[in-house]
Amino acid sequence: MNEILQENKLTAFINNLSPTSLNFSNELLQSATISLLTNDFPTTRKEAWKYTRVGRIAAIKAAPKSAISSSPTPFTIDSNALTFVFENGEFIPSLSSAIIPKGISIKSLSFCDAEELSQIGKLAKVDGEIFTAMNVAYANDGLFIKIADHIILEQSIQITHILRGKNNVSNFRNYIHAGKFSKAHIIQGYFSQNATHCFSNVVTEIVTGENAFLTIDKIQYEEMGNFHVATEEVQQDKNSTFTINTLTLDGTLVRNNLTIGVTGVNCTTNLNGVYLLKENQHVDNHTIVDHCAPNCESHELYKGVIDDSATAVFNGKVFVRKDSQKINAFQSNANVLLSDSATMNSKPELEIYADDVKCSHGSTTGQLDDEAIFYLRARGISEKSARHLMVSAFIGDVLGKIENEKVLEFTHSILKDRFGWEF
Amino acid sequence: MIKIKNLHATIDGKEILKGLNLEVKAGEVHAIMGPNGAGKSTLASVLAGREEYEVTEGTVEFDGKNLLELDTEDRAREGLFLAFQYPIEIPGVSNVNFLRTALNEIREYKGEEQISAKDFMALVREKSALVELDAKLASRAVNEGFSGGEKKRNEIFQMAMLEPKLAILDETDSGLDIDALRIVAKGVNTLKSSENATIVITHYQRLLDYIIPDFVHVLYDGKIVKTGTKDLALELEERGYDWIKAEVEAK
Numbered sequence: 242m243n244e245i246l247q248e249n250k251l252t253a254f255i256n257n258l259s260p261t262s263l264n265f266s267n268e269l270l271q272s273a274t275i276s277l278l279t280n281d282f283p284t285t286r287k288e289a290w291k292y293t294r295v296g297r298i299a300a301i302k303a304a305p306k307s308a309i310s311s312s313p314t315p316f317t318i319d320s321n322a323l324t325f326v327f328e329n330g331e332f333i334p335s336l337s338s339a340i341i342p343k344g345i346s347i348k349s350l351s352f353c354d355a356e357e358l359s360q361i362g363k364l365a366k367v368d369g370e371i372f373t374a375m376n377v378a379y380a381n382d383g384l385f386i387k388i389a390d391h392i393i394l395e396q397s398i399q400i401t402h403i404l405r406g407k408n409n410v411s412n413f414r415n416y417i418h419a420g421k422f423s424k425a426h427i428i429q430g431y432f433s434q435n436a437t438h439c440f441s442n443v444v445t446e447i448v449t450g451e452n453a454f455l456t457i458d459k460i461q462y463e464e465m466g467n468f469h470v471a472t473e474e475v476q477q478d479k480n481s482t483f484t485i486n487t488l489t490l491d492g493t494l495v496r497n498n499l500t501i502g503v504t505g506v507n508c509t510t511n512l513n514g515v516y517l518l519k520e521n522q523h524v525d526n527h528t529i530v531d532h533c534a535p536n537c538e539s540h541e542l543y544k545g546v547i548d549d550s551a552t553a554v555f556n557g558k559v560f561v562r563k564d565s566q567k568i569n570a571f572q573s574n575a576n577v578l579l580s581d582s583a584t585m586n587s588k589p590e591l592e593i594y595a596d597d598v599k600c601s602h603g604s605t606t607g608q609l610d611d612e613a614i615f616y617l618r619a620r621g622i623s624e625k626s627a628r629h630l631m632v633s634a635f636i637g638d639v640l641g642k643i644e645n646e647k648v649l650e651f652t653h654s655i656l657k658d659r660f661g662w663e664f
Numbered sequence: 665m666i667k668i669k670n671l672h673a674t675i676d677g678k679e680i681l682k683g684l685n686l687e688v689k690a691g692e693v694h695a696i697m698g699p700n701g702a703g704k705s706t707l708a709s710v711l712a713g714r715e716e717y718e719v720t721e722g723t724v725e726f727d728g729k730n731l732l733e734l735d736t737e738d739r740a741r742e743g744l745f746l747a748f749q750y751p752i753e754i755p756g757v758s759n760v761n762f763l764r765t766a767l768n769e770i771r772e773y774k775g776e777e778q779i780s781a782k783d784f785m786a787l788v789r790e791k792s793a794l795v796e797l798d799a800k801l802a803s804r805a806v807n808e809g810f811s812g813g814e815k816k817r818n819e820i821f822q823m824a825m826l827e828p829k830l831a832i833l834d835e836t837d838s839g840l841d842i843d844a845l846r847i848v849a850k851g852v853n854t855l856k857s858s859e860n861a862t863i864v865i866t867h868y869q870r871l872l873d874y875i876i877p878d879f880v881h882v883l884y885d886g887k888i889v890k891t892g893t894k895d896l897a898l899e900l901e902e903r904g905y906d907w908i909k910a911e912v913e914a915k
């Protein structure tokens with residue numbers, strides 16, 4: 242298995258990348274290197290990549306690292322947030338908040354000491370995971386966030402990543418630790434400006450400590466012509482509440498791997514997703530909620546609106562381990578296809594090894610209700626507005642899960658700009 | 665107001681309307697009665713522009729315009745309103761939200777200004793009071809979880825909001841208790857003027873005690889086969905439709 246492969250697409254790809262200058266442990270770097278040397282880009286023969294072809298990513302001839310422009314980003318979701326801006330994976334101090342409130346430690350990985358860097362790689366395994374391995378061995382930079390115990394952050398933390406230029410590959414790495422009894426809200430925004438054939442390969446490890454309350458809003462809005470693979474590995478300690486809202490609003494190919502390991506008792510987990518696709522976009526959400534401890538609940542709601550010849554994939558797994566009793570796990574995926582050539586592949590999966598659990602899952606894919614559209618038109622509403630009303634009604638409940646006003650406002654502005662949906 | 669001449673319409677190749685004639689003038693109330701399956705709802709659907717139906721012959725002139733050439737939404741904007749026999753539920757779309765969109769699109773069509781939020785809310789209050797529709801229902805998702813009677817009342821509420829020239833009420837009375845019936849009738853009567861007209865499709869004479877029709881028509885086998893005054897409704901209630909069928913067949 243660990244046989245070193247000859248020249249393949251992956252080795253050709255990484256040959257153009259610059260090895261990371263971050264001081265990760267040798268052990269981590271070594272396992273990443275081995276993983277890369279013994280694997281290739283996944284093909285559709287691999288179950289987890291059955292519907293998503295990464296050939297177009299593999300075909301990128303990564304440009305040599307060039308100086309970043311450091312020009313201001315036109316994308317600011319929350320102007321009052323503690324903001325950290327990265328361009329093609331590199332930190333831009335001049336655009337980032339300099340004053341950090343007491344009780345939290347936030348810095349780019351390039352400013353982290355060995356002790357801090359030793360946290361990296363504990364949750365996101367590199368073995369067999371080439372995107373995670375690449376993210377280690379060729380890491381550009383990323384953000385390290387540590388919120389001390391009992392700290393309640395009023396201000397949001399905003400990570401803004403922007404792609405610029407052509408053939409740029411960003412291996413972007415984040416670490417988030419919410420201490421015991423802490424509370425924080427983090428916005429992750431992925432954007433691009435005049436970018437094409439760029440690839441964001443993002444890995445974020447998240448530890449939600451005992452009784453912590455952590456909310457992440459992730460917005461993916463990279464232009465068509467760019468590619469994005471995100472891997473989030475989350476660990477929830479007891480009594481914690483973790484919420485992640487994933488909004489995928491643009492991008493040629495977007496793959497999200499979200500894995501939440503609920504290792505403590507009495508946890509609440511919320512994962513919501515909205516993906517709105519048109520043209521020939523491809524968006525793939527793979528989620529795993531792994532209930533390893535009793536008395537927890539998880540709520541998963543992913544909704545997609547797919548137009549033109551776009552394709553979306555949803556694969557949601559919920560595991561309830563043996564002895565994880567009293568689990569309430571709900572999962573739902575619903576999709577609307579706006580065109581005959583739009584495609585959805587949805588696969589919800591439940592694996593339950595405990596007996597005292599309440600779980601449900603469901604998946605629906607359909608068209609907008611013609612009867613409803615007729616009803617609305619019969620009241621004087623144009624077909625276009627009627628469809629907007631129906632789409633807005635459809636995604637309304639997921640958008641309703643987003644509590645942060647700034648994020649909602651921003652989302653609505655994109656819905657209007659990109660889709661002409663105003664509601 | 666509306667002139668229907670020799671209207672033939674088919675669905676899935678089956679002819680349902682077979683040469684229907686009807687003229688309704690401003691200020692009038694017409695009742696259409698007739699046995700199940702006669703084509704009453706089909707007529708309403710064809711007038712509203714439901715695309716499943718194909719008009720194979722005949723003309724419909726609405727306020728001087730060729731109605732059959734207009735899209736559904738433009739028919740509504742010209743002042744045609746259909747209260748559906750079976751109003752559907754539209755989860756997630758709020759009643760008032762969609763009515764504001766409708767009102768504004770109708771106004772835009774007529775080259776009028778948009779309604780202000782304040783005026784709109786005042787209108788909602790006034791009209792929901794008229795049909796005694798709970799303000800909470802008015803702002804809920806369209807018909808979602810409404811009782812049968814509430815759905816019908818919501819249709820009349822929408823009619824009151826949009827103030828159409830011609831309203832077609834397709835069995836708005838069925839499923840209503842006596843109080844609701846009175847309320848719906850009050851709504852219709854309050855909105856009645858010399859400028860507008862109403863077509864009520866019903867199976868029950870009792871509605872016509874509240875909404876007094878100028879004419880009562882019998883629609884049978886895709887045609888209007890008999891026209892009379894409100895006494896005809898009483899007669900139908902007593903005698904049923906067999907004698908009408910016999911009359912038609914005798915011809």
Ligand SMILES: Nc1ncnc2c1ncn2[C@@H]1O[C@H](COP(=O)(O)OP(=O)(O)OP(=O)(O)O)[C@@H](O)[C@H]1O
Binds near residue numbers: 702703
């Ligand atoms: N898709 C269809 N294909 C064939 N026949 C149809 C179709 N849809 C409706 N019909 C028929 O058209 C006829 C007229 O139906 P319509 O609903 O207009 O009757 P109605 O007069 O409103 O009856 P009711 O009093 O029961 O409401 C019925 O015989 C019905 O079965």
Ligand SMILES: [Mg+2]
Binds near residue numbers: 705706749834835
């Ligand atoms: Mg009918």
